[in-house]
Amino acid sequence: MVHQTKERILRFEDVWAQKKASMAVVNKVWKKKYRGNAANILNCKMKNSIKALYYWRKSKMQNLLSLKKDLLIQIENLQRKEANEVSLLIEESWMLKAKVGEFNSTLAKLDTWWKQRAKVKWMVEGDRNSKFFQEFASSRRDANFISKIKNEVGEVVKEQKLIENAFIKHFQEKWKFRRCILEDWPSSWSCLDEEDRTSLNKSFSIEEMEIVIKNSGNNISPGD
Structure with a gap:
């Protein structure tokens, strides 16, 4: 039997924001000193904030x-x-x-x-x-959870690791004898001009990111 410990995925709960004490929990995390560049510091603060809110909810919210x-x-x-x-x-x-x-x-x-x-x-x-x-x-x-699946020999497996292996082996066999043609592709009839490429490669400004975040609705983060 394969034993696998599944890591808990912590997500922000909208209901937490209805408690004023949640702001104090977040403020305490954000006031701590972190090392690294701006992106790493922001990532650490957000991860630690969600962990702090999760454990605060378990101990304080009925x-x-x-x-x-x-x-x-x-x-x-x-x-x-x-x-x-x-x-x-x-x-x-x-x-x-x-x-x-x-x-x-x-x-x-x-x-x-x-x-x-x-x-x-x-x-x-x-x-x-x-x-x-x-x-x-x-x-x-x-509906989004796969609890069991048949592997390549017809056996029903329920352990998460065995389910993953069944998917990997299936697609490895599916594409094993297929060959990708990399030559003689037709030339592109339409492509971006230099101005468009320059615009796409420009760095995002803080102001642009703030506008996007403020205009975004709730619960639309990737992977949620």
Whole structure:
């Protein structure tokens, strides 16, 4: 049996930004001193920021689903007491108001969490946090995962390394006897002129990069 430890892929969660404390976590990382050129320093800061936010979330942020359930129970208990008695105490009335506000905030965070996973732009208000919407997000994740495959001798393999080897061997055999023709290609009828080539080879300016980043939407980074 082949044992393979799969490295966890850490991705930024939009819901983290809804907590003001997340800014302090990022600021602490960015204030540290790093060595190397500007690109290496930026890369280190971003990697360390996502790691710091991930572990901060594990230790500080309560599970949203369990929080939603607990808040709903507390709200229902207070509302039931209000229905059975003449009125709530002042402290209880303020507590009910606070719990309802926290409950609505939790629903908004859950909506952000599911929206990021589904990666759909057509969601309307009626679909928010629905069972269909959550199942759509989960099915998209499952559809992108290959759990097993048949290798070249017809055996079903499930270990990730064996699945990778099966793909590699398949395409090695597929292209083994094929020959690439590198001569006598037709000449190109259209090509870039010197001005276009110069424009493509120009370095990006900081201002141009800032404009692109600011005008980009959420959750569109490569590989996400």
